Amino acid sequence: MVVQKSVSQTMMALNGDEAVAWAVKQSNVDVVAAYPITPQTIIVERISEFVHNGEVDMEFIRVESEHSALSASWGAALAGARAFTATAANGLALMWEILYITASTRTPVVMAVVNRALSAPINIHNDHSDSMGARDSGWIQIYSEDAQEAYDNTIMAFRIAEEAMLPVMVTLDGFTISHTLQNVSVLPDEVVSNFVGVRKIPRIKLPHIHGEKEIPLMLNPKYPISFGPLDLFDYYFEHKVQQNEAMKASIPIIERVHREFSEIGGRSYEPVHMIPYRTEDADVVLLGLSSTMSVVKKVVDELRSEGKKVGAIRLRVFRPFPADMIRKELSGINVVGVLDRSLSFGAEGGPVFLEVRSALYSSSSKPTVYNYVYGLGGRELPPKLIKKAFNELLEAKEEPERPVIKYLGVRE
Amino acid sequence: MVTKAVWRPDIKELARIEGQKRPVESGHRLCAGCGAGIIMRQIAMAARKPLVWINATGCVEVATTIFPYTSWNVPWAHNAFENAAAVGSGVEAARKKLVRAKRFEGDPDIELDYDVIVLGGDGGTYDIGLQAISGAFERRHKIMYVLYDNEAYMNTGIQRSGGTPFGARTTTTPVGKVIKGKPLFKKPIMDIMVAHGIPYAATVSPAYWNDALVKFRRGFETEGPVFIHAFSTCPLGWGSAPEDTVKIMKLAVETCVFPLYEVIEGEYRLTGPSVSIAKNPDRKKPVEEYLKLQGRFRHMFKPENKWMIEKFQEWVDKQWETLLRRAGY
DSSP: OEEOSOOOOEEEEEOHHHHHHHHHHHTTOOEEEEOOOTTTHHHHHHHHHHHHTTSSOOEEEEOSSHHHHHHHHHHHHHTTOOEEEEEOHHHHHHTHHHHHHHHHTTOOOEEEEEEOOOSSSOOOSOOSHHHHHTTTSSOEEEEOSSHHHHHHHHHHHHHHHHHHTSOEEEEEETTTTTTOOEEEEEOOHHHHHHHHOSOOOOEEEOHHHHTTOEEESSSOTTSOOEESOBOOTTTHHHHHHHHHHHHHHHHHHHHHHHHHHHHTTOEEOTTSSEEEESOTTOSEEEEEETTHHHHHHHHHHHHHHTTOOEEEEEEOEEESOOHHHHHHHHTTOSEEEEEESSOOTTSSSOHHHHHHHHHHTTOSSOOEEEEEEEOGGGOOOOHHHHHHHHHHHHHOOSOOOSSOEEEESOOO | OOOOSOOOOOHHHHHHHHHHHOSBOSOOOOOTTOHHHHHHHHHHHTOSSOEEEEEOSSHHHHHHOBTTOOOBSSOEEEOOSSOHHHHHHHHHHHHHHHHHTTTTTTOTTOOOOOEEEEEEEHIIIIITTHHHHHHHHHTTOOEEEEEEEOSSBTTTTSBOOTTOOTTOOOSSSOBOSSOBSOOSOOOOHHHHHHTTTOSEEEEEOTTSHHHHHHHHHHHHHSSSOEEEEEEOOOHHHHTOOGGGHHHHHHHHHHTTSSOOEEEETTEEEEOTHHHHHHHOGGGOOOHHHHHTTOGGGGGGGSGGGHHHHHHHHHHHHHHHHHHHHHTTO
16 A cells, blocks of 8 residues: 555544545535445444534435335436445345346446345354355445555545446445544545546437437436336347446456546555565465455565565455456466355355456466355454465465365364 | 415317327337326326436336337336335435536536426335335435336236235136135225325326326425325226226226325315215215126126125225215215
8 A cells, every 4th residue: 555645634543434434425425325234334324424414415315225225326326416325244135136237227326335244144243245245246346455445445436436337336344344443544525526526427329319419328308318128138138248348348447546546645556456465476375355364464474574485465356357467466376375255155165266266277377276265254364374374375286175165263 | 285276287288298298109018908008198297397207117117118119208217126216216315416516507408307206006016115115205205106006916917916906816816716816905005105194195097187187296296205096907907898998997986996085284185076976975886887897806796706796895885984084074
């Protein structure tokens, strides 16, 4: 994390949820529609305070469910507003139907997902089963390491969503980030406001109706458009392929917005999609998401001081999946351990592992890939277990025997 | 909050304007004799300003928008089955904020002065969408929610809903050897909506166009959430002749199966023919006259099932008496 330019920033003691609420407050958001769920609640509480104290001019719809939260956000975005919502776990699962509809209608809603384990059994603590369950829904997914990054990612998400015309999910780990006080460097209001601007409405051409005239893509009586029509076998397939292309096309947009954010004094997260740590001459790396990687980096330092050639890669953007960059980054690495904080029941490994190993299949120097599943339902991953995984990887010579998944920190 | 002035619609003038603006274009795929098509046009005719139209999944949605075609010359959006009222809430909130911020004031291509209408069928209203409507009404969004009630899931092939009447044959309440049609009565949807304390609720039978247009207009003019329960004959699902659609819409009112009334700030007021029936009870027709035109009730006319017609009549009488009491008769 490098600060490129010095602007007068305010250092505030915020937890991750508050950091997200601050980003929302500063980002010219017009409509928030949200329903409270632990550990996301602080986001909606802070936004409520901002609204009730007249510190921000937005419509906050206190909906009666997460399903309605995303539905109302969708309606607001189609009507021309910048819309935000936030949820976790079961709330995200309840939105499942509307996740796909929001993405498939190319509606730029931004959502904070405070990662929490899915029921059953009911559990309020952190793992990634909620957002991993939504990985095929067509949302861009950016995973945050700490409260600072949750703040930064939320601000950038509005630009990314509106330029890519795709919804963006910004995730932060429940409790570990959401409820933990950190020093967060908050940019001046006007700097953020200028960076995100107000919501701009894209223009489209409908040549057979309006000729060369570019009309606003929104619910607008001046130029009526029908959104969400029935679409059968004669067009649906093409629309889905186009949607997938839009996902790929968002990669350079994500990179550009990050660059521009660092130019206004925000933090730089180069090279954006993933951040390698001491991988230059590493034999072995652990690759994973979010707050866990802070601890992994500490362990890397420790093992490096013992002369062991280990490194870490923190994946930030899981959708669109940066397969090319994974191949490039992992070429020359002998053994990769992939950390998954969720399960894909019945699959050969966790979701991150499956994607990483699939990406490496076409690489010339195929590293050996291990899968570690850890931390389900908020179980801790202490440094000694990370060290154990590194030592195992350092001794590994070939692909592990089946089953592939190794559980870290589970009672046998 | 509810306007007292009564709008006097001039049907010839409205038809002329409709011919020019064509809010709902012909060529859609609704069945011959479908009540929903009439309701859609009446809503558009009663508009006081431009509309933004939100539609729940259902017959109207699939019949009017098969890509790349659309019947809608008004801005129109469909998201899912159960959330139309939530989508309407979002649109209304966005409009409010954007107007307040004067966001598009200098943009001649964008109009923000519009009313939000949400249209859903009985499945999307009585059943799967009830929660979203309840939430939207509690939050006091200025949206007009119109239920077109054809009394079953017609779009998916005539399955029973919470709005299906007693005795009716549907594909999930067949006339079997033991159980004959639906053994349960309609959910009291008007009572449920009125209980939210909304400023305006009304029933509409499209056959009485003047009554319908006045109520739709009053709904648009009301500051706050509005619920309109519109009766919608479905020839395919009801086993009725397409040419009997309007006749059935009238008989539903004349038999008090579907009385016409409005609830203004909690005050009940009968309208149209329901007023004269209230004053002259002998004008109330027996339910048989309504039931006999529809194949879905045919089994009730068999001698061994006569009790079903009696039970239907008892239910109608009781509902009507309750309404009379509420309306001060």
